[in-house]
Amino acid sequence: MGLRELKKERTRLSILDAALDLFLEQGYESTTVEQIAGAVEISPRTFFRYFTSKDHLVLWFHDHGEGIMLETLRSVPSDEPPFTALMHAVRAVLSDMQGSTPADAQRFLKLRRLLEEHPHLVGLSVARGADTERRMAELIAARRGTDPDQDQLCHLIVAFAMSTMRVGFECPRRDGTVTEIIDRMRETIALAERSLRPGWDL
Template sequence: MGLRERKKEKTRLAIMDAALELFLEQGYESTTVEQIAGAVEISPRTFFRYFTNKDHLAMWFHDHGEEIMLETLAERPADEPPFTALMHALRAVLTDVQSSTPDDASRFLKLRKLLDGNPHLVGKSVARGARTERRLAEVIAARRGVDPDEDQLTHLIVAFAMSTMRVGFECPRRDGTMEEIQRRMAESIELAERCLRPGWDLRH
């Protein structure tokens, strides 16, 4: 990463940190873009170079996870069974979580707290996750040589994989630490692979 990229990343993280503190301190709806920008000593225009709005900032983990999964799928062998490829993509997300810095972990846990306290953001999170599933379905359909608008199996493959991730992140929630999340996600991936017979995803 060059100097310019490092500076941009530093600014992006500073915006996120300031926003999360304000969201949790005074409420999501009560926090304005102007307040976030002011806390980082940037202009609102600069804020919008990094995030389109507050919701975009609150959903950043979707963007990050989607990028990791798509990059991983692009690197997997073309003849690999699609569900297997998706499990490798989930493991790449898990590896990223495991390599999180303390600051990364703190941001993630603050975002979970933010969503817990704002049900309308949960709905936005579900909608954002649905967009990720659609993009993944397009990739899996291309690997299988089928039309994503016509092939139900493709969408089931993606839905099963993403359900594995959701269960890993959310069920059952106990102490809410990053260590617990990592452990549950690893267990969820292993359970999914054990429960589904190899080759189930190869039928047309």
């Protein structure tokens, strides 16, 4: 990453940090873009160079994870079974989480707390997740040489993979640390892989 890109990334993270703190301190609805920008000493116009809206801030981690999964899916050999390829993508997200800094971990946990305290934001996450699944289904259909609008199996394969991620992230909760979440995700992936008959996704 060049100096210019590094500076932009630092600004992006500063905006995200300020927003998450304000959301948790005074509520999501009560926080304005102007307040977030002021906390970072930038103009609202500069804010919109990095994020399209407050909602975009809430979905930033989702966008990041989607990017990792789609990039991984595109790089996995074409002869890899579809579900196995998706599990590589999920493991890539786990690897990214494992390599995160303490500051990254705190951002992630703050976002989880924000969603817990503002259930209406969960709808944004669910809708964003549906977009991700559609993009992944298109890639899986391309690997199978089928039309995603006609191939139900490609959507089912993606749904199974993403449900594995959801279960791993959400239940059962223990101490709530990022390390615990990563361990639970690994356990859930292993459970899914041994529960499905080899070749079911072909």
